[in-house]
Amino acid sequence: ADLIEDPEIINRAYNDSRGVTAAFNLNVLERLNRELNADFPVSDYEHRAFYSSENHRVEMHLIARRAHKVMIPEIGEISLEKGESIRTELSYKYxxxxxxxxxxxxxxxxxxxxxxxxxxxxxxxxxxxx
Incomplete structure (x- = not known):
């Protein structure tokens, strides 16, 4: 189990300077495109991660850089506004x-x-x- 640490240490780990975690997070969209034949414009999203001390968890999100529509053939078209978030992970600390x-x-x-x-x-x- 991940243990509760100094929030600054946790935030640095999930927002690393080499962009490893960001690439991992953006890969969610790559997988949706590949596995579900979706058409997410991956470069139109940015990684955002933050630690919530109140909830003892890291939240990872992908934030839309512009308003756009995405087609996922099995469920239809989805509209996203600029700044809208797709939550991709909750990582609890104990x-x-x-x-x-x-x-x-x-x-x-x-x-x-x-x-x-x-x-x-x-x-x-x-x-x-x-």
Whole structure:
């Protein structure tokens, strides 16, 4: 599980200077074009990612640079306005109490907690409670 970190560190990771995350995000449109025969103009979108401390998650969006229409043959034509967002990902960040609550709701408990040395993520071994 990704752990809650300093929001600045998280924002830098999702808005890296080499544009790796942006390329990954824009690939969503490439895949829609290829897999669904859609016609998204990929160069007309920009990557935007931000961390929401309130929701403990990173939101990734693709923002339309101009108003346009997109055809997806299986569902029809979609109109997008300039500045309109397509949300492509929610990446939640957790701390141990949050994971304990999530697991407990499923009748599980943490048996072993194995955080990375840098504190950015952990592996949690869970077992049936009781």
């Amino acid at each position: 701390d141990r109490p949050m994971l304990e609550d999530i697991l407990a709701a499923s009748g599980l408990m943490i048996e072993k907690w194995m955080p990375a040395d840098d504190g950015s993520f952990t592996l949690a071994l869970a077992r049936v409670e009781g």
